[in-house]
Amino acid sequence: MKNYPAEMLNYHFWASQTILGRIKELPPAVLHQEVNSSYPTLAHALNHIYAVDKMWYLVLTGMEMGAALQECMPLSGRILETVDEYIQLFAELANQCKEWLGNGLDTEQVITLNNPYAGVRETSLAEIMLHAANHGSYHRGNVSTMLRQLGYASTMTDYALYWYRQPVSAAL
Template identity: 65%
Template sequence: MNHPAEMYRYHAWANQTILERLKELPSSVLSQEVNSSFPTIAHALSHIYAVDRTWYLVLTGMGMPEAVQTGMPLNANILHTVDEYVDLFARLSEQFGAWFESEADLERTILLDNPFAGLRQTRLSEIVLHLVNHGTYHRGNVSTMLRQLGHASVMHDYALFWYQEPARSI
C-alpha cells in the first residue's frame, strides 16, 4: 500500500463526507456567521481548498512562493452553494489522483522555499501528510461550527474511512 496516497484518499473521502452532511442542512448554514476560527463554514471550506490547491501546485513543480501567490487568494473565493464546493473539491481530487499515478517516488525530496519558514529539504510524502493533517484540523473546525449553529456534524475519522468506500474521484 502507498501510505501517502491512502492518506490522501482519506482526506478526499472526509471532505466529501462533510460536504454530504452540509447538503442535508438548510443552504443558509453555509453562510451563517459564527464566532469561530472562520466567520462562516464557507470560509473554512474555501481555506481548505486554497491550501490543498497551493500544495498541489508545489507537488507538481511550482516553487512555493509562486504557489502561495497563486493559491492563497482562493481563500477569498467564497462560494454560495455546497454543490459548488463539491465540484471544486472533486476536480482537485481528480488532479491529485492523476498526480499520484504519475509520481514514481513519493520519498523524493524537493527544496521547499517556504515564504513563512525558510528553506527545507522536504519529501513529497511529508507534504501530502501535512495537507491531510491540515484538512483534518479544519474539518474539525467545521464540525464545531455546525454544533454552534445547532446542527450535528458527521463522523469523518480515519478509522471510519477504513470501513467505507474510498472516495469516488480517486
C-alpha cells in the same frame, strides 16, 4: 507495499467530500450563517481548506512554494454560493491529485521547499502529502465545531471510519 502518504491523501479527499455531503443535507443558508469561531462562516473555512490543498498540490507537482502561495491566496477570499459548488471544486482537485498519484511517482523524492514564512528546508513529497491530510483534518474539526454551534450535528470523518467505508462518489 501500500503507499501510505497517497492513502492519507485519498482519505483527506474522502473526508472532505463526506463533511460536504453532511452540509448539503442542511438548509442552504447554513453555509453562510455567521458563527463565532475560527472562521466567520462554513464557506470561509471551506475556502481555506481548498486554497491550501490547491497550494500544496501545485508544490507537489513542481511549482515553487512562493509562486503557489501567490496563485492560491486569492482563493481563500472567493466565497462560493452553494455547497454543490464546493463539492465540485474539491472533486476536481481530488481528480487532479488522483491523476498525479497514478503517474508512478516516487513519494520519497526530496525537494527544496522555500517557505516564505518559515524558510528553506529539504522535504519529501510524502511529508508534504501527510501535512496536507493533517491540515485538512484540523480544519474539518473546525467545521464540525461550527456546525454544532449552529445547532446541527456533524458527521464522522475519522481515518478509522475510512477503512470501513466506500468513498463517496466524488472522492478518490
